Amino acid sequence: MDNIILIILLTFWFSTIPVSALTLIRFLRNRKVFVEKDLKRVYNDPKIIFQITTRSATQTKVVQRGINSIKQSANIIDFANYLISIVTDDENDIYTIKDQKCEVVVVTKDFATYAVKKGRALQYAVEHRRKKNQNTSKFWIFHMDDESFVTEQTILSLLKYIRNGKGIAAEGPIFYPLKFEKANPITAIAESIRPFSCYDCVSQMTNPPPIHMHGSNLLVRSDVEDKVEWKFGPTLAEDQLFGYKIYEKYGSHSLGWHGGVLLEQPPLGFKDHFMQRRRWIIGTLQNISNFPFWQKFKILFKLSSYFMGFVSGVFSIILYFQSITPKLLTIFSSIDITHIDSYNLLQNIFSTILPSISLDSISNVSNQVVVTGPTNLGIISIFLIFPYAMWIISYQIGLFFNIRLTT
Amino acid sequence: MKKTSLHLQTLILSTILGLVETFPAFITIIEYFIKSKFKKFDGIPTYDFYVINK
Numbered sequence: 001m002d003n004i005i006l007i008i009l010l011t012f013w014f015s016t017i018p019v020s021a022l023t024l025i026r027f028l029r030n031r032k033v034f035v036e037k038d039l040k041r042v043y044n045d046p047k048i049i050f051q052i053t054t055r056s057a058t059q060t061k062v063v064q065r066g067i068n069s070i071k072q073s074a075n076i077i078d079f080a081n082y083l084i085s086i087v088t089d090d091e092n093d094i095y096t097i098k099d100q101k102c103e104v105v106v107v108t109k110d111f112a113t114y115a116v117k118k119g120r121a122l123q124y125a126v127e128h129r130r131k132k133n134q135n136t137s138k139f140w141i142f143h144m145d146d147e148s149f150v151t152e153q154t155i156l157s158l159l160k161y162i163r164n165g166k167g168i169a170a171e172g173p174i175f176y177p178l179k180f181e182k183a184n185p186i187t188a189i190a191e192s193i194r195p196f197s198c199y200d201c202v203s204q205m206t207n208p209p210p211i212h213m214h215g216s217n218l219l220v221r222s223d224v225e226d227k228v229e230w231k232f233g234p235t236l237a238e239d240q241l242f243g244y245k246i247y248e249k250y251g252s253h254s255l256g257w258h259g260g261v262l263l264e265q266p267p268l269g270f271k272d273h274f275m276q277r278r279r280w281i282i283g284t285l286q287n288i289s290n291f292p293f294w295q296k297f298k299i300l301f302k303l304s305s306y307f308m309g310f311v312s313g314v315f316s317i318i319l320y321f322q323s324i325t326p327k328l329l330t331i332f333s334s335i336d337i338t339h340i341d342s343y344n345l346l347q348n349i350f351s352t353i354l355p356s357i358s359l360d361s362i363s364n365v366s367n368q369v370v371v372t373g374p375t376n377l378g379i380i381s382i383f384l385i386f387p388y389a390m391w392i393i394s395y396q397i398g399l400f401f402n403i404r405l406t407t
Numbered sequence: 408m409k410k411t412s413l414h415l416q417t418l419i420l421s422t423i424l425g426l427v428e429t430f431p432a433f434i435t436i437i438e439y440f441i442k443s444k445f446k447k448f449d450g451i452p453t454y455d456f457y458v459i460n461k
Contacts, residue, residue: 189416193428274431303436310430314426403410
């Protein structure tokens with residue numbers, strides 16, 4: 001039992017070293033293209049359809065904020081060749097946003113296709129545009145979530161990407177400054193990991209096939225979306241499959257990175273945070289059978305890192321507290337308690353909380369890995385500092401992006 | 408000052424944030440495989456894109 005725990009923990013701990021190294025490499029390599037900066041207004045405007053897919057703009061007030069952001073930003077840079085399309089399940093939205101000069105596409109209740117939830121709405125929008133002859137190479141679709149917020153930089157980046165003609169679908173980074181103050185403080189700062197993980201998105205998009213792709217801040221040529229469609233069956237991560245299908249159909253040069261920043265908001269509470277992550281995981285698991293072996297391997301590795309991250313995190317905390325408890329007791333007590341057998345104290349705690357895991361096994365692991373300290377672990381301990389430092393740095397950089405635009 | 412404070416909070420809470428981030432994956436993967444095994448996946452509430460409170 002001791003050895004099994006030790007092997008599992010060590011395997012995970014040391015597997016984070018190459019992952020962290022890769023993260024660092026991607027951060028350094030992609031930092032110059034991550035946010036597009038070299039922007040100027042060139043008047044050769046293609047038609048962009050800003051598509052906001054929502055269940056209900058009537059119930060989700062932030063949709064109107066997104067609409068206004070498009071209009072204001074487009075107005076500032078003198079861009080007029082666009083259309084705002086609200087794809088919604090709620091027919092009341094026709095009246096709610098009638099003054100906004102937007103196209104409201106209501107997904108009819110009887111619409112049946114080989115897609116569910118958001119995928120179904122997206123497919124409806126494709127078929128709607130097909131009827132209007134908008135699924136041609138002259139139209140570009142910019143996908144947004146209902147809380148997405150567009151800036152001038154976003155639109156200029158989209159125009160530059162289209163102008164350069166280097167791809168038919170592209171993504172950009174998403175930052176989360178909106179409602180930052182209103183969100184739960186923990187879930188707000190927990191969202192810091194996401195802007196940083198977008199450095200990986202750059203590599204995913206420029207070295208396809210991508211193992212993940214977000215469905216908002218996605219620019220895709222209309223005829224390409226028409227060909228690929230969203231009929232992926234019962235999946236909650238339709239965007240992941242969409243990215244892969246574009247690669248499969250159009251090759252490795254079809255995808256790219258436009259570098260336009262889209263602003264969004266963090267989950268407002270723990271439940272939303274949990275449910276959002278849960279949806280990603282379920283969606284990925286639903287998709288897994290659709291990928292070839294190597295893609296499947298990469299996705300499963302990522303999922304197992306996610307899964308083992310929690311397991312090893314819990315065990316690491318237990319080991320840490322076990323190693324420092326005697327010292328803490330000494331520091332915080334005026335009585336000399338060094339003679340107290342902390343082992344028995346912890347034994348009682350563990351037998352209550354984790355009856356299936358004996359303290360002996362954890363203690364042995366602890367003795368082998370932590371308590372013996374750097375003398376025995378030697379250079380290995382130093383290597384483990386690297387992934388932890390990367391973890392901390394990733395949150396700090398992500399937070400920097402998220403709060404840069406907050407007031 | 409406020410931004411510095413947020414950076415400090417993030418630094419101090421980095422371990423907790425790791426658990427908060429990975430806990431949904433841990434639970435969901437277990438739930439998915441248990442329910443798939445017993446073919447009860449249809450019973451999992453899926454919470455699609457519009458459930459998140461905005």
